[in-house]
Amino acid sequence: MTKFLEVINLVKHFPGVKANDGVNLTVHAGEVHSILGENGAGKSTLMKLIYGLYQPDSGEIRLDGKPVHFSSPRDAIRAGIGMVHQHFMLIPALTVTDNIVLGDEPGGIRYHRSEAEARVRALSEQYRLHVDPTARVEQLSVGLQQRVEILKALYRKAKLLILDEPTALLTPQETEELFAVVKHLKEQGIPVVFISHKLDEVRAIADTITVMRAGKTVQTLPIGDATPQQLANLMVGREVVLRIDKQPANPSGVVLNVENLHVVNSARQEKVRGVSMQVRAGEIFGLAGIDGNGQTELVDAIAGLLPVAGGRIHFQDQDITHLSTAERTARGIAYVPQDRQLDGLVLDFTLTENAILRDFHKHPFSKFGVMFSQPAKAYAEKLIHLFDVRPKDITRKAGDLSGGNQQKVILAREVSREPQLLIAVQPTRGLDVGAIEGIHRQLLRLRDEGKAILLVSLELDEILSLSDRIGVLHGGRLVGVVPGETATREQLGLMMTGMSQEQATKEGTTS
Amino acid sequence: MSILTNPQLWASTLAMAVPLALPAIGGTFSERTGVVNIAMEGIMLMGAFFGVSFAYWTHSAWLGAIGGMLMGGLLSAVFAWAAIRLAADQVVLGMAINIFAAGLTTFLLDTVFGYGGTPPDTPQLPTWSIPGLSHIPFVGAFFTNQSVLVYIMLILVGLSHWFLFHTRLGLRMRAVGENPLAADTAGLNVWRLRYTGVIIGGLLSALGGVYLSLGILNSFDVNMTNGRGYIALAAMIFGKWTPLGSFGASLLFGFATALGIALQGNGISANLLGMLPYVLTILALAGLVGRSKPPAADGIPYTPQR
Ligand SMILES: Nc1ncnc2c1ncn2[C@@H]1O[C@H](COP(=O)(O)OP(=O)(O)O)[C@@H](O)[C@H]1O
Ligand SMILES: [Mg+2]
Numbered sequence: 001m002t003k004f005l006e007v008i009n010l011v012k013h014f015p016g017v018k019a020n021d022g023v024n025l026t027v028h029a030g031e032v033h034s035i036l037g038e039n040g041a042g043k044s045t046l047m048k049l050i051y052g053l054y055q056p057d058s059g060e061i062r063l064d065g066k067p068v069h070f071s072s073p074r075d076a077i078r079a080g081i082g083m084v085h086q087h088f089m090l091i092p093a094l095t096v097t098d099n100i101v102l103g104d105e106p107g108g109i110r111y112h113r114s115e116a117e118a119r120v121r122a123l124s125e126q127y128r129l130h131v132d133p134t135a136r137v138e139q140l141s142v143g144l145q146q147r148v149e150i151l152k153a154l155y156r157k158a159k160l161l162i163l164d165e166p167t168a169l170l171t172p173q174e175t176e177e178l179f180a181v182v183k184h185l186k187e188q189g190i191p192v193v194f195i196s197h198k199l200d201e202v203r204a205i206a207d208t209i210t211v212m213r214a215g216k217t218v219q220t221l222p223i224g225d226a227t228p229q230q231l232a233n234l235m236v237g238r239e240v241v242l243r244i245d246k247q248p249a250n251p252s253g254v255v256l257n258v259e260n261l262h263v264v265n266s267a268r269q270e271k272v273r274g275v276s277m278q279v280r281a282g283e284i285f286g287l288a289g290i291d292g293n294g295q296t297e298l299v300d301a302i303a304g305l306l307p308v309a310g311g312r313i314h315f316q317d318q319d320i321t322h323l324s325t326a327e328r329t330a331r332g333i334a335y336v337p338q339d340r341q342l343d344g345l346v347l348d349f350t351l352t353e354n355a356i357l358r359d360f361h362k363h364p365f366s367k368f369g370v371m372f373s374q375p376a377k378a379y380a381e382k383l384i385h386l387f388d389v390r391p392k393d394i395t396r397k398a399g400d401l402s403g404g405n406q407q408k409v410i411l412a413r414e415v416s417r418e419p420q421l422l423i424a425v426q427p428t429r430g431l432d433v434g435a436i437e438g439i440h441r442q443l444l445r446l447r448d449e450g451k452a453i454l455l456v457s458l459e460l461d462e463i464l465s466l467s468d469r470i471g472v473l474h475g476g477r478l479v480g481v482v483p484g485e486t487a488t489r490e491q492l493g494l495m496m497t498g499m500s501q502e503q504a505t506k507e508g509t510t511s
Numbered sequence: 512m513s514i515l516t517n518p519q520l521w522a523s524t525l526a527m528a529v530p531l532a533l534p535a536i537g538g539t540f541s542e543r544t545g546v547v548n549i550a551m552e553g554i555m556l557m558g559a560f561f562g563v564s565f566a567y568w569t570h571s572a573w574l575g576a577i578g579g580m581l582m583g584g585l586l587s588a589v590f591a592w593a594a595i596r597l598a599a600d601q602v603v604l605g606m607a608i609n610i611f612a613a614g615l616t617t618f619l620l621d622t623v624f625g626y627g628g629t630p631p632d633t634p635q636l637p638t639w640s641i642p643g644l645s646h647i648p649f650v651g652a653f654f655t656n657q658s659v660l661v662y663i664m665l666i667l668v669g670l671s672h673w674f675l676f677h678t679r680l681g682l683r684m685r686a687v688g689e690n691p692l693a694a695d696t697a698g699l700n701v702w703r704l705r706y707t708g709v710i711i712g713g714l715l716s717a718l719g720g721v722y723l724s725l726g727i728l729n730s731f732d733v734n735m736t737n738g739r740g741y742i743a744l745a746a747m748i749f750g751k752w753t754p755l756g757s758f759g760a761s762l763l764f765g766f767a768t769a770l771g772i773a774l775q776g777n778g779i780s781a782n783l784l785g786m787l788p789y790v791l792t793i794l795a796l797a798g799l800v801g802r803s804k805p806p807a808a809d810g811i812p813y814t815p816q817r
Contacts, residue, residue: 091690
């Protein structure tokens, strides 16, 4: 096979970080080459270097054997490199066609819009990427927006396509469709660089895998040689436990009982439309669903952050429907919010201050309005040891910690208050394989101690590996509740699009 | 009600709209590429002052108009440089430009022309009547004895609209104002497009100033724009950042002014009508008369990370 793209010893510094530190990569013609690495490993930086968005400090990039220098994306585009960024580079107010042809529009002075539309239509036929050329991008789903991005690259005659974490925002079905597109592109002779931190995806689509860790390329290996365990170890740099083996749950009484709940969000849309469910002590109840189907509003209402428009919430046999957040917290509901930086931590405060954030006004941390530092420090020390927060330094600011360790601080603080119900929303979002393992262990430990846990996650793998029962939300309604042991990805994926449990089970097994 | 059927009122509405529509469309060009521009007042003053000066020096009103536009364009280029290259705060910068231009033109008026003001023998731009059209009843007043700039403005309105929405450059300029990073990754030169937008805007705004000093009169007076640059800002917003909308809003505001003048002595305060632009703008921004939404990247400097 001929070498299409070669990266030799590439180095790129940012203030205080070696984002790329001697990176080597070879992409051959006609292959799907996956770059696998944890968040912050330097994958996006590498791709932006190849795409001319950043300039390397040193090292070389070769295309078809010839050294190239891209001082801007314009040069890279001209050389035949197409890239779909992790955060889409689309202009919502413009149409699909406008977005695709931008920078290379047909016409002289006048913009020949109808010809542009015809070209886009032809291109989407050729590559089986169907999308309405006249639609405005802001009206499209994420999956369709991604198609527009891919078409944009193909319109510019890309000879190599880079996809940076393309599945991060997709539903399982959309992911399948994307994989079909990638395979089709490969058949048409366009090599694809597929970036991901998800092992199973990489194994499903790649021919070759290069693992990155801490700014370096660790190893390149053909797909046949790679086991998930080996890849995970390479990514993290130590032995990782991929799937935590858990004991069967031992659920007892109902802790949380939600009856026919209706919730209206701040934009006055009814996002939860009559949900009834129960969470018992000693179980993890997972809530699955495509983003925006009411999960946030549902848990916000349970935590008291959104008012209830209809229905009732009972907690330990008491009606808490109209209690304030503080009163609910006092009764034993703990909440690990989705946006930890916004809602969970004060980044400018030290770990000690963050540890007592909720209880600083109480014994033993203060009396008559005076705060005592000794008990606070002792308490913070205890927490960071129990939850293995690194670095083990209570004087550090929360903002200095990595995402995984920030999350551990929040979890530690919430859990140490001995809640009866823990609500965790996307507790491992953006975390690495290693950090995820730690958080999952803690959640299971709490379950085994007899706490009730309500877990909301967009990651089906997380839901599947932790939950004892799984509820699926679609359009603000609970489509069904399935036992965690027998649930499958396919079944949940179909239910997430609104299909009933019975039908999803049937389709999921026959296909 | 007889006032409303007087064709003279409508002709004067159109004339009043010129020094609003030109800077409003100018602002539209700037903001569509993502540079917030409140400097129209100052740029108009430059156009007005240098328009008269060049007309006097060259004995040609036309050369004066061109000179005035170029000087306004020059000032807007300085504004663009600071806003784009130095990523300065665009609102603060716009205010600074306005204050600078007011001071500069006042100072130059005294030092160059002395206390007597601009010379009375300065040529003025011609007024035209359009032969076929000026004889049509009622509508004819629009096309009778209007400054040549009225007709030029009408052409520029259509041209601007076509340019922004039907040319390749227009598409690119709008893209840069919505999402410069996306435009950059699509291979567009964000800075160059922003310079283009701001400077085209400056030329149009300056022409609005030229209309005041050489179109209606043949002299410059201290602070003769009298806040029209700010009303133009309102017209741009009320017109939803489009040339046609800006023109429509300018007609409405021009009508309010013309009506105020016509009603003088009838017990209705001209000042009350003068508030109309601002009240409508607030209503438009609040979403009460058709929501007005600025370009998504309006006012946000773009610095490529290389
Ligand atoms: N523009 C930037 N400025 C400063 N630091 C950056 C910048 N981009 C990335 N980094 C840092 O470089 C490292 C690698 O980041 P990135 O390439 O985005 O990783 P990945 O895509 O693998 O998650 C991280 O530590 C990140 O914080
Ligand atoms: Mg990345």
